[in-house]
Amino acid sequence: MLQTFGTFSLTLAASSAFVGVCLLVLGIFRSDKTLAAYGRRCVWITLGGSTASIVAMEWALNSHDYSINYVFRNVANATPRLFTITALWGALEGSILLWGFVLMLYMAATALRFRSRADDPIVAWATVVQLLVALFFFVLMLGPADPFAATGGIVTPLDGSGPNALLQNHPLMAFHPPMLYAGYVGFTIPFSFAIAALVTRRFGEGWLADTRRATLVAWGFLTSGIVLGAWWSYEVLGWGGYWAWDPVENASLLPWLTATAFVHSVMVQERRAMLRVWNLSLVIATFALTILGTFLTRSGVIDSVHAFSESDIGVWLLAFLGMVVVGSLALIAWRGDSLRTPGRIDSPLSREAAFLFNNLLFAGFALVVLVGTVYPLLVEALRDQRLTVGEPYFRSMTTPIGIALLFLMAVAPVLPWRATSTEVLRARLLLPAVCGVLVMGSVVLLGGDGIAQVAAFGLGAFASAGILRNLWMSLRARRRAHKEILPLALVRLVRGNPRVWGGLVVHLGVVAIAVAIAASSGYTTRVEAQLEIDDSITVRNYTVTYLGSVESKSSQKQTVKAQLLIEEDGEKVGVYEPAISSFPNARSAIGTPSVVTSWREDLYLSLANSEDDQGKIGLTVSVNPLVLWLWIGGGVMAFGTLLCLLPKRREVLE
Amino acid sequence: MKLRTAAWGIIAAAFIVIATTVAIRSGDETTSQRTQRLGRELACPVCTGESVGASNSSEARAMRKIIQQSIKDGESDGEIKARFVAAYGERVLLEPDRGGLGVLVWGLPIIGITVGAGGLYLVLRRWSRAPRLVASDADERLVEKLREDPRS
Amino acid sequence: MKLKSTRIAATLSAVVVAPLLVLFASQIGVNDSQESRAVGRVIPFDLPILDGERLSSDDLLGTSYLINFWNDWCIPCQEEHPALVAFAAAHAADPTVRLVGIVRDENSVQDIREYVAAEGVTWTVLTDPDGTAKVDFGTTGQPETFAIGPEGKVRAVHIGPASFAELEAMLEQAR
Known part of the structure; x- marks a missing residue:
C-alpha cells in the first residue's frame, strides 16, 4: 500500500x-x-x-x-x-x-x-x-x-x-545530516540564477542581489552542518578528535570553501562591477562540488567511516556532474567575452584587494582539499595501488593557508574601499596589534609552543580586538549623535547594516573555532592505560579511578559501561561512564566516549576494551583544551549568519 | 604621531622576541609525543579512514606498542614506517610520497596558489602603475548601463 | 586578443575536468584487492609458546611450515579447524614439516587453553601478546595462513578458511 x-x-x-x-x-x-x-x-x-x-x-x-x-x-x-x-x-x-x-x-x-x-x-x-x-x-x-x-x-x-x-548512538545524528543537506541543496538556487544570468545575458549584479539570501541560508546551514558533524564525530566516534580529513568530511568542506570565497567576492562585484566571470565560476563550482561530494561518498569509490552505501548510483551522479560542469563551462565560453568589464582596483591596500587575496587563499584551500581527496582515486586508476591521504598532508598544507586567512581576517575589515594610506592603517591596527602581541606573549609565558598555535592565538586576539574596536567606535559615534542608551544604540547600529555586523559576528565565531583548533591540535595530552578495579591514573590535574563495570543487554545492543570516578585537583567531579557496545548487525564493537566538559578543557574518556582475563580495562584518557569553543564558535557563526539575513532598516530622518 | 611610531616599534620588538622563543622551544619531542605523531602519520590497516593513533582496533593498538618499542630501541621514523609499509603496503602511510606521482598532490596546490598569487601581483601592479583613468562620460554611461542590468 | 581569455580558460577547464570524470567513472565498482605483501619476504618472529618456552623463526629454519593465524572465538577458524587437524595428522611423522598456530588477539589465555584441549589441537600454538607477528605478517583478520620455506621465506598466503587440499598445495610450494 x-x-x-x-x-x-x-x-x-x-x-x-x-x-x-x-x-x-x-x-x-x-x-x-x-x-x-x-x-x-x-x-x-x-x-x-x-x-x-x-x-x-x-x-x-x-x-x-x-x-x-x-x-x-x-x-x-x-x-x-x-x-x-x-x-x-x-x-x-x-x-x-x-x-x-x-x-x-x-x-x-x-x-x-x-x-x-x-x-x-x-x-x-x-x-x-x-x-x-x-x-x-x-x-x-x-x-x-x-x-x-x-x-x-x-x-x-x-x-x-x-x-x-x-x-x-547519539541524538546529534538527528540534526547533522538534514543540516548538511539543507546546505548542499540550497546552492541549487544561486546556481540556477547564475545559469539563468548566462542564458539571458544579464550578467549584471541583479542575479547576485536576487540570490544573496538563498546563498547565505545555504551557507549558514552548511556551516552548521559541518560543525554539528564534527561534534557528532567527537561525541560518538570516540577517537578523541573532531575532524579526520576523511573523504566525506572533505566533501562537505569543499563547497563550503568555494561558497565562502563567493560570499566575500560578491561584495567586490556589487561595489565595483568586477569579477563577474569569477563569481559565476565560484557559484557553479560550489554546486558542482556538492554533486562531486555526493558522488565520492555515495558511489563506493572511496572508503570512509561515513560512506555506508554502495550502489550503481555513481554513474548517474557522475553523468549529472559532467553535464553540469561541461554545460556551465560551455555557457561561460559562449557568453564569456561579453562578460568582461573594465573595472580595476586602485590600490593593494584596499578592501577589494583584500577580498581578492581572500579568494586566492580560499580557492587554494579548496584546491588542496580537492587534490588530496581525489589523489587516491587517481593513483588507483593509474597504478592500481591503494593509498590514503590523511591528516599529515592536509595539516601541513592547510595550516599556512589558515594562518594567512586569519591574518587577512584581522586586517581586511579595517581597510576602507578603494585605497588607504599606511598612516590610517597604523592608527586603526595599533590596539588590535597590541592585543595580539600580549596574547601571544601570555601563551608563550604559559609554556605554549608550536609556531602555528601561537600565531593562531595571536591572530585570533588581533582579529577580535579589531572587530570590538570597530564596534566600539561606531557605537560611540552613534551615541554621540543620537543620545541613545547603549543597548538601543547597539540594536539600531546592527539593524542599520545587518550585513556588515552579521559578517563581523561570523568572524568572531571563526576566531573561536581557530583558537580551539590550534589549542586542541597542539596542546592535547593523551594517555592509554590498563586499569584494574580501584586503580587510578592521573592525567594533568585529573585523577581517574576505575570503580567497576556494568553490563546491560537489549535486543539491539550489548553494552559494557566502565564506571570512572573523576577528581580534579583532588575534588570529586563525578562518576563518568564511557561504554563499549556491540550491535548484532555490526562487525566491530563501538565505543561511546564520555566527556567531562568545561570552558577550559575537556576530559575525554574512551574505553578501548572491557575487562580482559586479568580484570583490566583498556582506557584512553585525553585532556583536550578549549574544545567547547568549537561548538560555541559554530553557534556564533550561525547567529552571525542570521543577523546577515535581517532586512536592512533605513533610518527615518526626522 | 611619534608615540604611535614608538608603539609599533615596541610591538615589532615584542613580536620578534616571541617568535624566536617559539622557534627555539619547538624542538625536542618526548617519546610519547613522537608515538602520537607517528600514530597520526600512519593509517590503521583494518579501518576505513582512521589513523593508528585514533583507532581502537587491536591492529592499531599493536602498532602503537611497536612504535613505542622501536622508539626506545632508537629506530628512526623512516625505519619504523618501513616496517609497516613492508607488512601492509604504502596505504598505511597517510602522507603521500613526495616523489613520483606524489609530486602531483604536493605540487599542484602549491603551483596553483603561486600562479594565482603571481597573477594577482602582476595585475595589481599594472593597475597601480597605470595612471588613474579619467572616466569619460561614455564610460560612465557604459558602467551605469551594465550595473543597472537593462531589462530588454 | 585579450577578450578571448575567458573562452580559453573555460575550454581549458573543460579539457582538464572531462578526463578526470572519465577516470572516476572507471573506478566505479572496482573492488580494492587486498593482496598480501608477505610473499617472498623473510618475516622474523619470536613468540611465547602457549604454556611453554619461546619459538622463533630461526628455530624453524630448515623445515617447511605453515603458520596459521586464528582465534578461539572466530567462526571461520572453527570451520577451518578440521582441515588443520587432518593436515597435522597427515604430517605428524615428518620432522621437516610443521604447523604452527599463532593466536591473533586473544581475549583470554584460559579460553585458548580450553579450546586447545577440547578441539584436539596437536600442533604448536604461539601467543602474540604484543601483536608484533600479526602486524609484521600484514594480517587483517583471521584465519590467515602463510607457507614458509626452509630458507625462511614466505612462499604462499591464504586468506580466509583453507581446505585440506589448499593446505597441502601450500605445503608443496613451501618445500
Whole structure:
C-alpha cells in the first residue's frame, strides 16, 4: 500500500518536473505567459509529490512496514522512536528522498519570493534549471536509488535489521545530516540564477542581489552542518578528535570553501562591477562540488567511516556532474567575452584587494582539499595501488593557508574601499596589534609552543580586538549623535547594516573555532592505560579511578559501561561512564566516549576494551583544551549568519 | 604621531622576541609525543579512514606498542614506517610520497596558489602603475548601463 | 586578443575536468584487492609458546611450515579447524614439516587453553601478546595462513578458511 503510494508520489513529482521544464521553455520561447504560468505551477505539484513521498516513507518506517526493503534494512522493532524517524536519512535512498524534499522547499520559497517577477526571463530560466535538477533527483529515486523497492521474498519479514550501529548512538545524528543537506541543496538556487544570468545575458549584479539570501541560508546551514558533524564525530566516534580529513568530511568542506570565497567576492562585484566571470565560476563550482561530494561518498569509490552505501548510483551522479560542469563551462565560453568589464582596483591596500587575496587563499584551500581527496582515486586508476591521504598532508598544507586567512581576517575589515594610506592603517591596527602581541606573549609565558598555535592565538586576539574596536567606535559615534542608551544604540547600529555586523559576528565565531583548533591540535595530552578495579591514573590535574563495570543487554545492543570516578585537583567531579557496545548487525564493537566538559578543557574518556582475563580495562584518557569553543564558535557563526539575513532598516530622518 | 611610531616599534620588538622563543622551544619531542605523531602519520590497516593513533582496533593498538618499542630501541621514523609499509603496503602511510606521482598532490596546490598569487601581483601592479583613468562620460554611461542590468 | 581569455580558460577547464570524470567513472565498482605483501619476504618472529618456552623463526629454519593465524572465538577458524587437524595428522611423522598456530588477539589465555584441549589441537600454538607477528605478517583478520620455506621465506598466503587440499598445495610450494 505505502509502497504503491510512495512510488506514485515520486512518479508524480518526476513527471510534473518534466512537464514544468517543457512548459516553461516553450512559454519563454513563444513569449506565452499562460504556458509559463502553467509551467510554474508544476513546482507546486512536484512539491506535493515530494511531500507525499516523505510522508509515505515516515509512515512506513514508523509502522514497521518491512515489505519495503529500505524499512527492512534501516529499522527494527526495537529501534527507539527518534532513530526510527531519523532512519529516513540513515541510508542512501532515504537521504536522496530528503534531498529532493529539501530542494522542493527551497524552490517553493524562491517561487514565493519572486511571484511578482515571475515573468522576468531570468526568474523563468532559473526555475527551469531548478526543475531540471529536481527532475534528475526524482528520476534517481525512480531508477537506481528507489527508496520504495520491495523487500522481495515470499514472506514479509517480521523484524528489520536495524539502523547502522554508528548512526543510532547519539541524538546529534538527528540534526547533522538534514543540516548538511539543507546546505548542499540550497546552492541549487544561486546556481540556477547564475545559469539563468548566462542564458539571458544579464550578467549584471541583479542575479547576485536576487540570490544573496538563498546563498547565505545555504551557507549558514552548511556551516552548521559541518560543525554539528564534527561534534557528532567527537561525541560518538570516540577517537578523541573532531575532524579526520576523511573523504566525506572533505566533501562537505569543499563547497563550503568555494561558497565562502563567493560570499566575500560578491561584495567586490556589487561595489565595483568586477569579477563577474569569477563569481559565476565560484557559484557553479560550489554546486558542482556538492554533486562531486555526493558522488565520492555515495558511489563506493572511496572508503570512509561515513560512506555506508554502495550502489550503481555513481554513474548517474557522475553523468549529472559532467553535464553540469561541461554545460556551465560551455555557457561561460559562449557568453564569456561579453562578460568582461573594465573595472580595476586602485590600490593593494584596499578592501577589494583584500577580498581578492581572500579568494586566492580560499580557492587554494579548496584546491588542496580537492587534490588530496581525489589523489587516491587517481593513483588507483593509474597504478592500481591503494593509498590514503590523511591528516599529515592536509595539516601541513592547510595550516599556512589558515594562518594567512586569519591574518587577512584581522586586517581586511579595517581597510576602507578603494585605497588607504599606511598612516590610517597604523592608527586603526595599533590596539588590535597590541592585543595580539600580549596574547601571544601570555601563551608563550604559559609554556605554549608550536609556531602555528601561537600565531593562531595571536591572530585570533588581533582579529577580535579589531572587530570590538570597530564596534566600539561606531557605537560611540552613534551615541554621540543620537543620545541613545547603549543597548538601543547597539540594536539600531546592527539593524542599520545587518550585513556588515552579521559578517563581523561570523568572524568572531571563526576566531573561536581557530583558537580551539590550534589549542586542541597542539596542546592535547593523551594517555592509554590498563586499569584494574580501584586503580587510578592521573592525567594533568585529573585523577581517574576505575570503580567497576556494568553490563546491560537489549535486543539491539550489548553494552559494557566502565564506571570512572573523576577528581580534579583532588575534588570529586563525578562518576563518568564511557561504554563499549556491540550491535548484532555490526562487525566491530563501538565505543561511546564520555566527556567531562568545561570552558577550559575537556576530559575525554574512551574505553578501548572491557575487562580482559586479568580484570583490566583498556582506557584512553585525553585532556583536550578549549574544545567547547568549537561548538560555541559554530553557534556564533550561525547567529552571525542570521543577523546577515535581517532586512536592512533605513533610518527615518526626522 | 611619534608615540604611535614608538608603539609599533615596541610591538615589532615584542613580536620578534616571541617568535624566536617559539622557534627555539619547538624542538625536542618526548617519546610519547613522537608515538602520537607517528600514530597520526600512519593509517590503521583494518579501518576505513582512521589513523593508528585514533583507532581502537587491536591492529592499531599493536602498532602503537611497536612504535613505542622501536622508539626506545632508537629506530628512526623512516625505519619504523618501513616496517609497516613492508607488512601492509604504502596505504598505511597517510602522507603521500613526495616523489613520483606524489609530486602531483604536493605540487599542484602549491603551483596553483603561486600562479594565482603571481597573477594577482602582476595585475595589481599594472593597475597601480597605470595612471588613474579619467572616466569619460561614455564610460560612465557604459558602467551605469551594465550595473543597472537593462531589462530588454 | 585579450577578450578571448575567458573562452580559453573555460575550454581549458573543460579539457582538464572531462578526463578526470572519465577516470572516476572507471573506478566505479572496482573492488580494492587486498593482496598480501608477505610473499617472498623473510618475516622474523619470536613468540611465547602457549604454556611453554619461546619459538622463533630461526628455530624453524630448515623445515617447511605453515603458520596459521586464528582465534578461539572466530567462526571461520572453527570451520577451518578440521582441515588443520587432518593436515597435522597427515604430517605428524615428518620432522621437516610443521604447523604452527599463532593466536591473533586473544581475549583470554584460559579460553585458548580450553579450546586447545577440547578441539584436539596437536600442533604448536604461539601467543602474540604484543601483536608484533600479526602486524609484521600484514594480517587483517583471521584465519590467515602463510607457507614458509626452509630458507625462511614466505612462499604462499591464504586468506580466509583453507581446505585440506589448499593446505597441502601450500605445503608443496613451501618445500
